[in-house]
Amino acid sequence: MQGRERRSFTEDYKRQAVELVMSSGRSVPSVAKELGLRDSVLRRWVDKVRQEPTSAAWRPTTQATPMSADQAAEIARLRQENERLRMERDILRKSIANLCRNPDMSFRFIEDHRNMYPVRLMCEVLEVSPAGYYAWRTRPVSERTQANATLLAEVRQVYQDSGGRYGSPRIHAALTSQGRGTSRGRIERMMQRHGIRAIMAPPRRVRTTDSRHDLPIAPNLIMRDFTAPAPNRVWLADITYIPTAEGWLYLAAVMDLFSRKIVGWAMGDHMRTELASLALTMAIQQQRPEAGLIHHSDRGVQYASHAYRQALTTARITASMSRKADCYDNAPMESFFHTLKTELIHHRDYQTRAQAMRDVFAYIEGFYNRTRLHSAIGYATPIEMERKAA
Structure with a gap:
């Protein structure tokens, strides 16, 4: 059995790994798992930094100013109202493209989001009755509906694990690797229906290459052949x-x-x-x-x-x-x-x-x-x- 490969790390790598722990408040095991490190290795790096005087930069040095009871009550009320407005906005944003005033679609949206928002609030925003939703919910569910619900949950899990970065091709590939047999077209349609989209943004360009010099230029040995027979070639x-x-x-x-x-x-x-x-x-x-x-x-x-x-x-x-x-x-x-x-x-x-x-x-x-x-x-x-x- 081949032994575990010994990895070598630069000081910059160690410093960034420690900052990821100390600045984000995440646990050592969580960050170590994400980076593929042993807990003991990362903990040793963190302990070394904490023993240094500069490590105090990661600890808060100020305390909050005490507030009166009236101020605290007003802040609590504003937070509650702000949370309600946020939920209403999110409900409308997530549903408006697909619902089209269709009660069944509205009820499906409420069912899919009942763990995120209050049912009565969603019914109010979508202009359907809570009684109608609960009656719809008690109807027998078809096999196709059950299969779609299961697939949707799996799609959302892969999407969430990728940080919202995966579109239908990679989600399809991830589910296929897990033994989940379904077509890419079905996943794409499901993602469109439920507003699941890979995050994208227009690029901004800044010049980073300055080739206006008299230094030696090496020949192009690649010529756009972007293949290699093995690592480190x-x-x-x-x-x-x-x-x-x-x-x-x-x-x-x-x-x-x-x-x-x-x-x-x-x-x-x-x-x-x-x-x-x-x-x-x-x-x-x-x-x-x-x-x-x-x-x-x-x-x-x-x-x-x-x-x-x-x-x-x-x-x-x-x-x-x-x-x-x-x-x-x-x-x-x-x-x-x-x-x-x-x-x-x-x-x-x-x-x-x-x-x-x-x-x-x-x-x-x-x-x-x-x-x-x-x-x-x-x-x-x-x-x-x-x-x-x-």
Whole structure:
């Protein structure tokens, strides 16, 4: 029996994992499971940080100002009224596209959401009687209705587990892997009927590639052949940006083309060569590739710099670069950044770079590499692909 592979972690990785525990209030076992770590390893990192004087930054230092009984009562009343208005708004938002004043559809909506909202409130908003709903509820349920209800619950569970990021193709793939035989078209129709949609957002573009330099340019060894026979044969690298109230946060990432796993990453308030080098160092440290690996990137000054080329040479890695101003030559990396932004970044409003760093770390290490199903590799996860090839 093959022993468990020993993983190696950079100090940046450890720091992000600890911040995920200390800043989110989540338990060590919960975060460890998400990141694929042993509880004891993560707890050791957390204990080490807590013993440092700087760890006090994670503890609240202010106390709430006492309020009078009248103020507390008024706040409680406003909260109750606000909660009722919120529920009414949610009920209308979730139901208006599908109900069309059809009592049966209204009753089905109430049944599906009875654990979320009060029945009488839903009846009032949808203009049906509670008596009519309870009479409908006692009618015999057909086998088809029961099957649809079961499938809907399974679809919602997969959708929830993905953080709302999966559309019908990935939900269908996830259910198929669980032995649930149903067509993709049926799942798509069910999701449309119940307003279940993968989160999406329009991209915003910022220039991250500066190819206006006289540094050496490596030949394009990939030529848009985005396949690899095994892990650590071809890596792709690129840099993207994340908006915060403090300014841009830049993310440098390295992807293994075979498994689509993000094997190295680094984040900072700049996109100088050091940032790209940190991501490369993490990838080399964690993957320990053999000689002959191809490293493909754009022609940006970060990747053409002497320091970066020297790091590749030292690790016996061969450089490859895209043609000028051609993003399609590095399409899988562009796809990853698009996915990151549509599934996470565009649905957040980061006040600080630290908040964004914690979120991106959790997305890459806890979701993208370990849980997310990738269409390019047969709806498997990067970790599964890597382990299959071991």
